[in-house]
Amino acid sequence: DAKTTQPPSMDCAEGRAANLPCNHSTISGNEYVYWYRQIHSQGPQYIIHGLKNNETNEMASLIITEDRKSSTLILPHATLRDTAVYYCIVPFSGSARQLTFGSGTQLTVLP
Amino acid sequence: SQTIHQWPATLVQPVGSPLSLECTVEGTSNPNLYWYRQAAGRGLQLLFYSVGIGQISSEVPQNLSASRPQDRQFILSSKKLLLSDSGFYLCAWSKGGFSGNTIYFGEGSWLTVV
Numbered sequence: 001d002a003k004t005t006q007p008p009s010m011d012c013a014e015g016r017a018a019n020l021p022c023n024h025s026t027i028s029g030n031e032y033v034y035w036y037r038q039i040h041s042q043g044p045q046y047i048i049h050g051l052k053n054n055e056t057n058e059m060a061s062l063i064i065t066e067d068r069k070s071s072t073l074i075l076p077h078a079t080l081r082d083t084a085v086y087y088c089i090v091p092f093s094g095s096a097r098q099l100t101f102g103s104g105t106q107l108t109v110l111p
Numbered sequence: 112s113q114t115i116h117q118w119p120a121t122l123v124q125p126v127g128s129p130l131s132l133e134c135t136v137e138g139t140s141n142p143n144l145y146w147y148r149q150a151a152g153r154g155l156q157l158l159f160y161s162v163g164i165g166q167i168s169s170e171v172p173q174n175l176s177a178s179r180p181q182d183r184q185f186i187l188s189s190k191k192l193l194l195s196d197s198g199f200y201l202c203a204w205s206k207g208g209f210s211g212n213t214i215y216f217g218e219g220s221w222l223t224v225v
Contacts, residue, residue: 034213043201043216044155087154101155 004088009106012082018075020105022088025069033064034091035073036101037084044087044101047073078109113138117202117217124224130175130189132220134202137183144185145203145214146177155201161185162207197224 005023012018024033034049048055048062050071055062061074075082087104117134124130136142146158157170159177167177174193178186185202202217 041199041219041221043203043219046213046215049213100157101149103154 004090004102006086006088006102006105008103009108011108011110012075012078014080014109014111015077018073018078018082018107018109020073020075020086020088020107021070022073023070024088024090027068027090029068031090033062033068033071034089035060035062036087036089037082037107038087038104039081039084047086078107080109080111083107083109113204113215115202115204115215115217117200117220119220120218121221122223124192124222126194126224127191130187130192130196130222132187132200132202132222134185134187134217135183136185136204139183139204139206141182141207142204143207143212144179144183145201145205146185146187147201147203147216149199149201149219150197159187192224194224197222 003026032049032051035047036044037047038044048057048060050062050064052064054064062071064071073086085104085106087101089101114137117132144161147155148158149155158175159167159169161167161179164179164182167179175187175189187200200220200222203214205212205214
């Protein structure tokens with residue numbers, strides 16, 4: 001997998017937007033960026049993924065820079081239930097069988 | 112819609128005892144299936160993956176094994192558990208074929224070997 005770098009922790013006030021950054025400077029042209037989150041003692045939950053264009057779904061938005069070397073996951077109105085570890089992953093192109101989770105970012109939403 | 116279930120949710124087993132964790136996927140056919148392990152405070156480690164019945168690839172040598180007796184059933188086993196086998200085990204699936212498909216995880220199984 002292309003190596004990703006995320007801050008170990010972030011805080012966000014409830015109701016505000018949470019912006020989680022990820023660096024993936026070694027990403028190849030056809031590799032996707034995936035975001036998952038894991039709430040303590042639960043399985044990881046898929047959030048969103050993208051290749052080049054910005055993406056939005058009911059959970060979040062994904063902003064990918066033009067050079068694709070970094071991305072930002074945006075939770076537009078964070079709630080206490082969004083407190084979790086967020087993982088940015090770039091699987092090997094040609095092998096989605098491999099999905100290596102690193103340390104991620106612990107997001108804490110504060111009341 | 113597709114769903115994935117794994118059981119048991121929690122398990123406490125003595126050293127040297129056998130293990131069997133089961134996982135089933137509903138709502139899709141010929142999925143890719145995966146077993147991951149997450150040790151406390153660490154990221155996920157891919158243990159096994161399968162692209163079809165009876166087809167198992169092992170990523171990490173250890174005393175665990177996996178089997179896929181049916182298209183949507185994946186089983187993780189051990190004949191004799193070690194203390195180091197304790198951890199959070201996750202079954203996952205993705206659509207078969209295209210390599211970039213999203214992987215979806217089950218609820219996880221907590222294994223404590225004592």
